[in-house]
Amino acid sequence: MRTRYLRWNRQSLKWLWGLVILGMLASIPVAFERSQTEEGSGRKVEFVFDYRDLLEIGDLQTDPRQFVTNQLQELKKNGVHSLALYESTLNELRLSRRIEIFSSHEATALTQTPISPNENFTYILFAEKESQDMLEMLITRTFASYNAKVRPWSLKNQNGLIIEMSREEAGLVTMDPDPIALKMLKEQGFQIVVRMSNRRTFDVQRMDMLLANLAKFGVQRFIIDGETVPGYVNDENFEKLDLMAELMKKYEMGLATIELQKAPQKGFNRLAKMIQHDVVRLHSFTESDGEKLTANLTEPELEDRIQGVSDRFVLAVKDRNIRMVFINARAVRNLDKGKILNPLDSIYESLSGKDGALKRIEAAGYVLAPAGKFYLVHSDWQTAAKLLIWLGAVALIAITVACFFPEIAILVFLIGMGGSAGLFVLSSSLFAQGLALAAGTSAPILAMILAIRSIRKRYKAPTGASLLYAIWLLLRTSGISLIGMFFIVGLLNPITYMLLMEQFRGVSVLHLLPIIIVALYWLLFSDNLSYKDTIVKARKLLESNISVLWLIGAALLTAAGFYYLSRTGNEGQASTMEKLFRSFLENTLGVRPRTKEFLIAHPLFLLGAYLCVKYRSAVLLILVGIIGQASIVDTFAHLHTPLLISYIRVLYGLCFGIVIGIVYIAAWEIVVRSWRRWTPLLLKGS
Structure with a gap:
């Protein structure tokens, strides 16, 4: 029975990939109708x-x-x-110069007649006849609804009203x-x-x-x-x-x-x-x-x-x-x-x-022009499309888990379908957000795992040009990460997300969890060890002696993590210089690519892929690339951003990232060749 299950499990991977592809295809017309909705306000x-x-x-x-x-x-x-x-309020009508307002004490000074010391009323004078004609009924009717008596008053042939309410309280009363x-x-x-x-x-x-x-x-x-x-x-x-x-x-x-x-x-x-x-x-x-x-x-x-x-x-x-x-x-x-x-x-x-x-x-x-609402474009076939997207999202999660534990792919898929169905019964919104978050997080993790496996194979048997391989690997990895986009866009397309009346939670998880899981895979699972050997390796790591250098490194990583998270989401913080740089990019390109993608993550990924033939430790540069891969998916998690803008932003990030990565590679080659050329001469001269 176990042998039969394992055979089915191995065969299931291609069927799971088939479901992922079906889910992606089903999300395309859903995304198209969302784009039509975004254009429906007449801009x-x-x-x-x-x-x-x-x-x-x-x-x-x-x-x-x-x-x-x-x-x-x-x-x-x-x-x-x-x-x-x-x-309006009495205070606003005073600002408009329609009326003047006085307290009982001020009215006493104006009229120079004694007023009862027990009185604390509001006195108003109309600035002109038009003000009296338009406002007297409004004021009288409003304060009558508060059970405050209103009676006529005049000063030197200027008409007004006495409102039996303190000036402070009367100033808070709201009118038409x-x-x-x-x-x-x-x-x-x-x-x-x-x-x-x-x-x-x-x-x-x-x-x-x-x-x-x-x-x-x-x-x-x-x-x-x-x-x-x-x-x-x-x-x-x-x-x-x-x-x-x-x-x-x-x-x-x-x-x-x-x-x-x-x-x-x-x-x-x-x-x-x-x-x-x-x-x-x-x-x-x-x-x-x-x-x-x-x-x-x-x-x-x-x-x-x-x-x-x-x-x-x-x-x-x-x-x-x-x-x-x-x-x-x-x-x-x-x-x-x-x-x-x-x-x-x-x-x-x-x-x-x-x-x-x-x-x-x-x-x-x-x-x-006066702002117009979005006209929702939503066809009846979206119900069937959402079913395929649901199947594809759970299949993507199962494939990702199978990279760690290959024997449970079918089991994870079945549990995922049952659990998500129960979540749907509980709350359709929670179901969509939870499934989109899980699928969106799985895509960059899967992309990086496949990249690490490719790097390991290339290190053992190098073939072809290193630069072309590096560019191809970055594009392939980014393409796999973009699978997460299909499921986020397909599952979270109600207009409430576009209007941000309903918000996609978990952006910080989408940024941080892939980094942790990919690092865990590299440390424990990338060497194709048995489960027993993996446990031994993990235990050895946990029992390792911790040096002061390790503590400093951990503190730096923690600080970097907090800084990284502080910059995510709508309220992320940025320095003044970075804001100026962003403004320059926005004004020059029309759409600003994400700095962490094209300046840091993509170029370092490219450099690591280029060096992987010669240096096994170059995989650490590849790991930095998970930041860029998670950022690609996160771009589409901003559901209030037009889809076209998100597509262009990702494309710019990749294009500029490749160019800057080539600059990094050129700089590396110059430094290394200069070192090899001049070091022997310096040693000989000494």
């Missing part, structure tokens, strides 16, 4: 400025209204055709967006994006009237203001949330999801699903980002920062499927210059200056 990009920030900067000017008017013209001139309008601002901005040709909160008690009738009014002003999209979406109560009560979704569909309004939030806004995913994912990704340029443009800088330093902002906007649009760029700004008191500064002129320069973002974005095939 429209919208730049949005925070109108409240503009009011706050204007409040520090000598003529606030004229300043705001002038800056609105400048915004439009510099490609910003949308403004974000918040739900400023109707005067809505009308003015619409007349000036701006697209309006509303910042919608969940601060008020959800009322269907009120929300219906609000959305109907906003629709008249052409509002097409919300940006959620706060931690919860309108209508959210808790994770068990979705009645109001679903009513909000119905109203949004009624008035054809969508959402924007803010990139790199620390935590997702509660209720967002359900609301997005209910409105058929009418969602665009938003990149936020924050007030803190703007402050960096107002620091004490030399002219060249300021130019570098402006260029950095421009590069940032271009990269967000091209590399991360961003369709809305939200710009904030804040005035800063600069004590050294004795001025109040703002970053507006620098922001305009970053958008439409000499190397501005707008021209580069348009040159990349995008148009400046």
Whole structure:
């Protein structure tokens, strides 16, 4: 029975490879439909400025209204055709110069009449008749909903209101967006994006009237203001949330999801699903980002920062499927210059200056227009394709495990199918992510194991040109690593991953685990030892005396590992010099290859493959190549990046890696030949 099983097991490898190939083929049309979805938004990009920030900067000017008017013209001139309008508050209406606000103490001083010491009310005066006509009913109705009495008040023929609520509390009450601002901005040709909160008690009738009014002003999209979406109560009560979704569909309004939030806004995913994912990704340029443009800088330093902002906007649009760029700004008191500064002129320069973002974005095939949603392309046959992809992914994992333990290939495949099926029943999302992570991690491991085996064979029986062999081995290894791409793209193609509403976890595992497993294979399994001899070898390694040099080496490797992981994922860190280098590559090539691939991993792999005929220890250089192989797969794990960009990035990495690797090889030959030539002469002379 055992003999029959082992025979079946040996024969199963070719069938497992067949399943892998079928899975790869099935993923190709799935990837094609994802590309169609990415193009389905019409490649429209919208730049949005925070109108409240503009009011706050204007409040520090000598003529606030004229300043705001002038800056609105400048915004439009510099490609910003949308403004974000918040739900209004008394404080924002004061910034707009619609009203003035006073406490009871301040009203006493103004009227010079005694007011009860027990009174702590809010007094407001309308700046003009238009403000009273447009805002009086809004303020009265809003505060009445908070059970706060509102009554008329006037001062020197200027009409106003008394709100029986403290000024501090009244300033926090949220009202509908400023109707005067809505009308003015619409007349000036701006697209309006509303910042919608969940601060008020959800009322269907009120929300219906609000959305109907906003629709008249052409509002097409919300940006959620706060931690919860309108209508959210808790994770068990979705009645109001679903009513909000119905109203949004009624008035054809969508959402924007803010990139790199620390935590997702509660209720967002359900609301997005209910409105058929009418969602665009938003990149936020924050007030803190703007402050960096107002620091004490030399002219060249300021130019570098402006260029950095421009590069940032271009990269967000091209590399991360961003369709809305939200710009904030804040005035800063600069004590050294004795001025109040703002970053507006620098922001305009970053958008439409000499190397501005707008021209580069348009040159990349995008148009400046209100952001449109992705139109999901998803055919019914994808269900059958996913089944083949599932089989292929598990087969790839089984083949990789079989490199260590050949006798259990069939067993691993059967257990993998059963375990993943159970995971699917538990959670389809967890199933897809887990299987994609396992297959994506297996591909570079398998590629490196096959490369090490090829190196060992070549060392024993060298044939052919070393340089051509090295290039061929790098390309073959990278091709095997790319198998992981097929399964990641095929399994994780729902639109929620493109919008980053659902994130592929485990990127650090994808980077680190292949390094550990390939090193383990090289140490214990690459010599084709029996299991008994392998255990003896492992025990001998564990029982080896540890020198101080080993400890230093381990500390350096650990530090290098932490540094390597700190640079992975969306929040990876990079030095200033590296950022400048990245910017140069991006601007020169259009798509930036990964530095660790074309400068380090691929060239060292090539050098190691070239030297393997002469030096057995050259395999250590090959092992460094696992970083590049894992990085190839990780490129496609960034599911919010357009597939075409990922393909080009990998291709550039290989092309430049081969060129730089040839330079490394040439440098090695020069050093070695010089050493051989001059060392005897030096020894003879001595």
